[in-house]
Amino acid sequence: MSNEETKIPRPSSVIAVAALVMFEALAVLAYAVNYAIHLTSDGAVNIGGRLFMLALCLFLAIWQGSVAINFFRGRAYTRAPIIVWQLFQLILSVSFFQSDMPIVISAAVLSIIVAGTTVVLLFAPKTTQFLGDRPSQ
Structure with missing residues (x-):
């Protein structure tokens, strides 16, 4: 039984997870835009590899945005892609x-904090109840 049938109110943990995943999608999109700007710079990868990497980053940003929106809507199947992304x-x-570089280390720490928070909130009791995995109390 989905949350649309039970009319369970959307908990703040669901909103937080959706927001964090959307934040990650926007970060990947920003990286893709930066990558596109520097596409013609010298590097170890040929232009075909660079174009593939750009397409992959754009696809991942769109995919993550879609996962965030569908999670916000209460689709339980979005939990698996969220977990896989957090592990990566x-x-x-x-x-x-x-x-x-201190900025790279700071970004790594921020990324770990976001991933950890997302995983903890993803399995919070109110979140799993909203997704239909637990009976309403």
């Missing part, structure tokens, strides 16, 4: 701690 984010963030 944690893995990538840990590798950024090897950088000598």
Whole structure:
């Protein structure tokens, strides 16, 4: 039974998770725009690889935005993509701690905080109840 049938009010944890995932989508979109601006710069990858990377980043940003919107609407199937993305984010963030640039390390810490918060809120009792995984009390 979905939340649309039970009319459970949307908890703040659902709003927070949707907002954090949308924030991540906008961050990936910003990276894609920055990547597009510097597409013709010299690098180790040829232009075909760069265009593929740009397309991949744009696809991921759109996909994440779609997941955030559908999670906000109460679609329980969006939990799996959110978890997978958070795990990728944690893995990538840990590798950024090897950088000598303080801004990169700060971004890694922020990314880990966002991912951890998202996972905790994703499995909060009110969130799972809203998604229809728990009976209403």
